[in-house]
Amino acid sequence: MTHTPTPLSSILLVLFASVIGSFGAVFLKLGSQHLHRGIIGLFNWQLAAGIALFLGSSVPFIMALKHGELSVLYPMVSLGYVWTMIWSRILFREPITRGKIGALALILAGITCIGIGGR
Amino acid sequence: MTTAATPKSSGTVRRSNRPLYMVFGCTVFAAFAQVLLKFGAQHPAPALALGDTATWLPFVIALATNAPLVFGYGLHAGNAMLLILALRDGELSILYPVYALSYVWVSLLSMYFFGESLNLWKNLGIALIIGGVGLLGKVSSRA
Numbered sequence: 001m002t003h004t005p006t007p008l009s010s011i012l013l014v015l016f017a018s019v020i021g022s023f024g025a026v027f028l029k030l031g032s033q034h035l036h037r038g039i040i041g042l043f044n045w046q047l048a049a050g051i052a053l054f055l056g057s058s059v060p061f062i063m064a065l066k067h068g069e070l071s072v073l074y075p076m077v078s079l080g081y082v083w084t085m086i087w088s089r090i091l092f093r094e095p096i097t098r099g100k101i102g103a104l105a106l107i108l109a110g111i112t113c114i115g116i117g118g119r
Numbered sequence: 120m121t122t123a124a125t126p127k128s129s130g131t132v133r134r135s136n137r138p139l140y141m142v143f144g145c146t147v148f149a150a151f152a153q154v155l156l157k158f159g160a161q162h163p164a165p166a167l168a169l170g171d172t173a174t175w176l177p178f179v180i181a182l183a184t185n186a187p188l189v190f191g192y193g194l195h196a197g198n199a200m201l202l203i204l205a206l207r208d209g210e211l212s213i214l215y216p217v218y219a220l221s222y223v224w225v226s227l228l229s230m231y232f233f234g235e236s237l238n239l240w241k242n243l244g245i246a247l248i249i250g251g252v253g254l255l256g257k258v259s260s261r262a
Binding site: 025026028029031032033035036042047051078081084085087088089092094096097099100102103104105106107109110111112113114115116117118 | 199200202203204206207210211212213215216219222226237238239240241242243244245246247248249250251252254255257258261
């Protein structure tokens with residue numbers, strides 16, 4: 001099997017997409033804190049920003065897919081879990097434990113394997 | 120604002136695993152939504168030329184009457200609500216990676232609906248993800 005190598009520009013675009021997506025998760029978490037005020041709490045700018053960031057993160061991803069290979073790029077989106085763990089530590093004071101790091105390592109390895117298997 | 124969501128338990132209070140189960144449900148729904156979108160993508164759609172406004176309406180009508188597509192996006196939207204509810208009461212750094220479980224369901228559903236086969240790498244990947252999510256479950260009940 002010969003594959004055209006995935007260009008660096010595609011990889012950088014996907015990294016960018018994963019960072020945007022991780023901020024999407026952060027804003028969903030921020031917005032979810034308004035739900036204690038009932039259903040009306042759903043309409044807040046943090047939730048809107050979270051959803052917009054999630055949708056927006058697909059733009060650089062799709063741009064990256066034009067020249068790169070899905071089986072390489074798709075697993076890289078899951079790097080967003082790593083960024084999210086860092087932001088959660090900083091913003092929500094959630095501890096980074098050995099268990100969480102181990103779980104993330106297993107999940108990233110698993111998604112990479114599925115990417116390889118999808119070739 | 121955020122301290123209310125993730126109270127440091129005093130050791131005697133055992134945190135509820137409910138948010139974790141909610142995200143678990145999310146991953147199942149997300150996988151079905153993904154399958155619906157794939158079915159929707161197989162529907163024929165008229166050509167769209169952005170410069171030609173006459174092609175806009177038929178294109179929009181084709182999308183809006185594409186039932187699998189509409190239900191797929193609807194399921195994704197309902198899913199987002201469930202995820203937000205779960206995030207309200209749980210740790211983001213635990214719940215968000217659990218979402219990776221949807222890769223597992225998509226692989227299994229693709230086998231059933233689209234005749235895609237599992238190979239050694241996919242099986243290994245599925246096993247690793249399940250192991251990772253299981254570990255997160257353990258971390259969550261201890262936190």
